[in-house]
């Protein structure tokens with residue numbers, strides 16, 4: 001129903017209004033930025049992979065990719081880890097979401113929080129935790145060694161898979177949960193009324209209705225896991241994976257062509273998934289809730305869901321607790337004496353400050369420009385509207401590693417020399433996330449009736465005044481949502497910015513990754529702990545501001 | 554009341570935590586009967602219906618279906634069929650699959666299933682729509698599918714929660730007649746929820762008026778309208794002038810007089826005459842009549858087309874009447890004199 005009305009709206013506008021000069025200028029400005037900071041780097045990776053720029057078109061690099069077993073192994077490992085993690089994540093996220101949305105207890109709220117907790121931590125937090133528990137000198141490894149004499153090591157393929165399962169779980173969980181929460185409860189009630197028991201209702205009604213969300217979640221998690229960069233680096237134990245190998249090719253061997261080839265193999269699946277879900281996947285028209293509550297689960301079904309959720313929540317919590325503990329003791333498992341030594345890392349604090357500054361400006365830029373673009377997409381007949389929307393959303397889908405390589409190719413030489421500058425870090429993070437602001441801007445505009453703006457015009461205010469006094473205040477929630485999300489992800493992201501940092505200009509997350517990589521577990525844990533606290537605190541502050549301003553409106 | 558009622562509610566109570574939503578509700582529904590729950594928003598209509606359907610567990614009392622208690626049965630084990638306000642059609646299934654859903658669960662064989670689905674769709678006049686998705690149907694058609702989906706299972710009682718409220722005014726009347734026709738043809742037992750008094754009056758065999766979870770009256774539409782049990786019912790179902798006053802007998806005639814020696818006119822009331830009471834004067838019961846000695850002053854005129862509503866003052870009382878054939882009379886304006894003929898036979902509200 002939304003679609004119909006927006007179509008009418010845009011038709012209406014095509015006929016009636018010309019775009020004001022200011023919006024036209026803004027649109028061109030955004031278009032140029034989107035090109036420079038999203039499209040150009042990706043194109044550069046393609047171009048580089050064919051050797052263009054270094055002496056003409058060649059397929060030599062691709063031949064090398066397929067003839068060198070370690071590259072091919074990387075592709076295979078990344079794919080396999082992606083598939084396994086995705087399947088396991090879905091098998092846990094579905095019952096977890098069912099349990100949380102279908103029960104109203106305090107505990108289910110707590111579980112929800114735990115399920116989302118990994119989002120505020122660096123993506124490799126579970127690798128770190130797994131090393132603390134099962135590494136060569138890990139807490140559990142030592143017990144096992146003491147009792148059985150067996151050497152346990154978590155390093156390698158399966159370590160990566162476990163870390164991915166825990167780390168990417170919240171992404172899938174969030175999407176599935178929101179679809180189950182918004183499902184109209186009367187559909188399930190109708191199923192029951194027609195004689196179906198709970199099991200059947202879940203199979204025949206709930207899951208098919210959440211099917212699109214589940215499929216989307218699966219695809220996105222798969223692409224993320226496939227392009228996972230940090231876990232293979234920390235816990236991969238030297239096994240080959242696409243993204244980490246690409247990074248090592250760039251930093252270790254300065255072999256940008258081969259890195260670009262690996263980058264292409266990272267882009268292709270992402271691109272396929274992106275195109276599939278943007279253009280082919282249509283959601284069911286599930287009438288959303290009219291204030292009804294979700295249906296409670298039968299005790300038996302609930303017990304199963306609860307069991308699975310509890311197991312998952314337990315693992316997540318144990319991991320986090322281990323990291324926190326290891327931040328406050330000398331060497332966890334070996335010397336458990338309390339210490340604050342790990343926190344006295346002055347360069348670490350500097351990098352944290354950098355992270356906050358970069359993330360703040362990136363979030364401001366991503367949410368601000370994204371929402372402005374969203375407004376213009378929904379209401380103004382700006383040129384290249386579809387292409388700009390496509391590019392911004394595509395930016396969300398490109399693996400960070402690819403973006404990193406692309407930025408190195410473009411900005412690490414004439415005419416730009418921008419790597420290692422705050423400016424480039426901000427632009428990188430902002431334009432990787434501008435799609436979030438764009439999407440929330442568009443969806444917010446679709447919920448607002450055009451007549452509001454027409455009324456404002458009718459009352460005598462010009463187009464810019466209308467935007468400032470009517471539209472902008474109404475878009476504030478969308479802005480806040482985009483800002484919080486971008487800030488949070490920027491604070492913990494590594495895969496792209498790690499290519500762009502310089503020794504003096506580092507950020508917290510890549511710095512911690514480096515510490516973890518060097519098995520400086522205590523310092524890595526301490527820094528992770530601070531990072532998590534800062535992210536949570538910032539989000540808390542924003543929530544408070546949001547509440548305050550919300551009550552003013 | 555010779556037959557065994559198909560649905561019996563006995564002393565139903567329902568609380569959500571501290572708040573009591575239904576109090577001591579008792580109701581028998583005969584086979585083939587259409588009973589409507591009516592009441593203002595929040596009066597507990599939906600809750601009562603959902604207690605019958607099994608979506609709420611009552612906190613007191615018992616529900617019997619076909620003489621058997623169904624209190625412990627979950628919704629899927631009750632032979633009740635619910636039509637939801639938003640229809641709740643499964644968007645991922647076709648019309649055919651929606652209607653087939655319950656039959657499959659009952660493991661009805663393919664051939665019979667097919668036949669029954671065909672019959673049900675025919676009954677709601679939707680044959681030919683089998684392969685459409687719900688999103689490709691109009692509101693009225695979706696409603697028909699929702700009804701067919703229940704009918705095909707031959708439920709003992711059909712439960713409809715404000716089924717017409719999402720339809721536009723014309724379609725509402727069409728579907729109302731349609732439901733009534735289906736009920737007659739198939740001898741359906743129906744419990745119907747609405748907050749629209751006109752709908753309730755025109756569709757029901759009996760009406761149960763609810764307020765704050767308490768039954769105000771349970772009677773046929775004409776009794777509810779003509780002999781409301783109390784002031785609330787009188788005002789909620791239809792429009793009403795309610796006059797408080799005293800009765801005096803003078804010879805053959807009984808006179809009614811409002812307080813403070815106000816308006817006075819002769820009446821006929823049923824049963825023994827008490828000293829005082831409240832009478833119900835519906836606006837269409839009074840007429841403009843130039844021959845009548847009762848004269849008032851028009852305060853406001855509202856033109857409705859098929860009738861004109863005059864608000865007027867007479868002997869210290871503010872009243873309104875409907876002039877039902879305004880075509881041949883002159884339209885009165887504010888300040889004009891209005892002569893009014895009062896009916897003789899009147900309903901006196903019980904208790905007060």
Ligand SMILES: Nc1ncnc2c1ncn2[C@@H]1O[C@H](COP(=O)(O)OP(=O)(O)O)[C@@H](O)[C@H]1O
Pocket residue numbers: 569574592593594595596597598599600601
């Ligand atoms: N699940 C619930 N929990 C708490 N209160 C409820 C619940 N459902 C209904 N109520 C309350 O019960 C009262 C009656 O509601 P309802 O039966 O929906 O009224 P109606 O259908 O007549 O408008 C309302 O005051 C409503 O707030």
Ligand SMILES: [Mg+2]
Pocket residue numbers: 598599600
């Ligand atoms: Mg209701």
